[in-house]
Amino acid sequence: MGQRMKPFIILFLNLLLCQSILAPPPPVDYGDSELSLKDVEQLLELYDYEDGLTIDEPQVEIGTLSPIRHKAAIPEPEHTNIFSAEHELPPQKPLPRLPLPPDALGPQTQRGLPTCLLCTCLITTVYCDDLKLEYVPPLPKNTTHFYGRYNKIKRINKNDFANLNKLKKIDVTASQIAEVDEDAFRELPHLEELVIRENQLRQLPELPSTMTLIDASDNKLGRTAIKNEAFKDMDNLQYLYLADNKLDHIPVPLPHSLRALHLQNNNIQEMHEDTFCNSKDMSYIRKGLEDIRLDGNPINLSKTPNAYMCLLRLPTGRLI
Incomplete structure (x- = not known):
């Protein structure tokens, strides 16, 4: 019963507090009996509230603030240029075009264009x-x-x-x-280098002594x-x-600096003992020449064994 009466008593105390501030409290009509303030205090002591509420300490309900309906207007930052009018760069003048030297694009060709x-x-x-092109x-x-x-x-x-006078390499293949x-x-x-392979050449021209590579394969030599x-x-x-030609001999003498000799698919039929070695010096060893191609020729390499005694590797070709 005490718990059911609690809200009524709290409401009653709040009303009584407001009346006590304005005027002396008159007798309170509560059913068939009249209650004074003193009687109310005695009544509270009788129910013994655990929450410790008194007349001087009214209960206050704590709520939450209502949300802001309108956002405050935030001014947008002004867009300013990095360079103001007083800091603008002066207009750039175009660089003068220097005349090209007459041979900057090479000499004139027969087609009316520089090379x-x-x-x-x-x-x-x-x-x-x-x-x-029909000409160099x-x-x-x-x-x-x-x-x-x-x-x-x-x-x-x-x-x-x-x-x-500075030319080092010429390549006119095919x-x-x-x-x-x-x-x-x-x-x-x-x-130093002449590559003239895959042409119709019948005569090899004279070359300077400075050559390091000559490739005249697949011609009509x-x-x-x-x-x-x-x-x-x-x-x-x-x-x-000199592969894929019509040569019938090995062009001797061969310089000692030679490392590769390709003569495959020619018409070479014989070989001299001094072609690669020195028949008068049996102790001579030719270390540099390691790649000799004689395959595809009508020559039997087994007939001239002394021709390879100075080589570190036998030529490639028919041995039977």
Whole structure:
């Protein structure tokens, strides 16, 4: 019963407190009896509340604040330019165009274009591959490497490479070349590599002694295509490729610097004992020449065993 009466008593105390502030409390009508303030206090002591509420300490309900219905207007930051009007850079004047030297793009070709517009020039290397050229274009004087592969040149004249004192390599693979003037390459003081394979060449031209690589494979070089002792003074020659021709002999003497000799698929039928070795010095050993290709020739290598005594590796070819 005490728990049921508790809310009524609290309500009653709150009303009584408000009346006591304004006026002396009149008698309170509570059912059939009249209760005074003193009677109420005695009544509270009778029920013995555990929450310790008194008249002077009214219970207050704690709630939550209502949410803000309208957000406060937050001013957006002003967008300012990094450079103000007073800090603007002055307008840039275009750089003056310096006139190019007359030979900057190479000499003029027969097609009405400078060589370096017709071909591709990278520093001192000139690429003229697969342009259907019928001639060697005039090259800049500082050219060191020339590539004229897959063209229709047919003939190399003596003036095509004249005065190119820095030229080191010429590659004219598969360009239908049938003739080369005898002195087309002879006067080039620094020429080291000539690649003239897959053409129609019948005569190998004279070459400078500075050569390190000669590749004239897959041509029509025959019995008299190479002059006697053509490679004798080439002390730096390391690679000699003459495969797939019509040669009937090995071009001797071969320089001691030689490392590879390719003569496969020719018409070589015999070999001398001094071709690679020195028959007068049986202690001589040729250490550099390790790659000799004689396969595809009508020669029996087993007939001349003394010709290979100085070699570290036997030639490749028929031994039976």
